[in-house]
Amino acid sequence: MSSKDAGAPAPRPGGRPRDPAIEEAILKATRARLATDGYSRLTIGDVVADAGVTRPTLYRRWANKYELVVDALHYGLRKQREAYPPMDVERMAPLEAFTEAVRRLDPRYHNERAMALHGNFMGEAEREPELFTQMREHGNKPRCAELTRTLRHLQDVGAVRADADLDTVVTLCFGSYFGDYLRTGQSTPADLADRVVAVLWPTLRAHERPEA
Incomplete structure (x- = not known):
């Protein structure tokens, strides 16, 4: 083979x-x-x-x-992972942990040309599907998995509703970066993660807990 x-x-x-x-x-x-x-x-x-x-x-x-x-x-994916600051979820406030995990979803984190790379790999999806698979499996899935793990931890400690649809939340958060780029064509706004979280957090947090 x-x-x-x-x-x-x-x-x-x-x-x-x-x-x-x-x-x-x-x-x-x-x-x-x-x-x-x-x-x-x-x-x-x-x-x-x-x-x-x-x-x-x-x-x-x-x-x-x-x-x-x-x-x-x-x-490139390795360099991006190395650029992430340490993240100790257990020592972070729930809202802080959620926001930082969303910030790490940004394909442009450490590489401003990442959206062009994603676009070109997506453009080759039918001609070179293996390349698109490489991007999904080794780039996008691990990045999204970190947010999923963070949200599950927040569920375990009672900060996030047990019935929250985490897969949809991750998709919305990840997609926000592509949506922003397609709308503006510019670098990621410094407060994009904060704004996305501000919209989603009220629907996710467990109401019996005080907001972080």
Whole structure:
């Protein structure tokens, strides 16, 4: 089975130590090209030119464009996770925890070009469905799962109604970032998470508890 069919890059053979700075330059160049050109128009020639490396240098690390793009996607998602500040839900007030979890849903968190990347991956959904799957499984689902875990914790401590439809809440919160971008085409407003939470919190909080 090919790496593309498997939905993930195949293991690469061992060899001489690789320079992480070179790999990072290639991955960054790939992500920049994905945002401007999309997957279909992205070429290895453009990537190596942008990264200032040679084709053999790239091909020693990635066998083809698909594997390179998947690694570039994972690189960006990892960098975003590393940029998140620590979040100790048990030590946070319920409203604070909900707001911070919603803030972390923002695809543009740490990467202002993330919406262009999402748009290009969605545009390739029929031609390259594996790429869209990679984005959903390794980017969107973990991001949404953190909000779900936060809300379930808040249910467990009695801050959120037990009958709250958490899946719908997560969808609304995640979708708010795409809706804002499609409406304005601008960077995420600093108070977007606060405004979304202000609308949803009155319907979610357990009324027997004082509001956080």
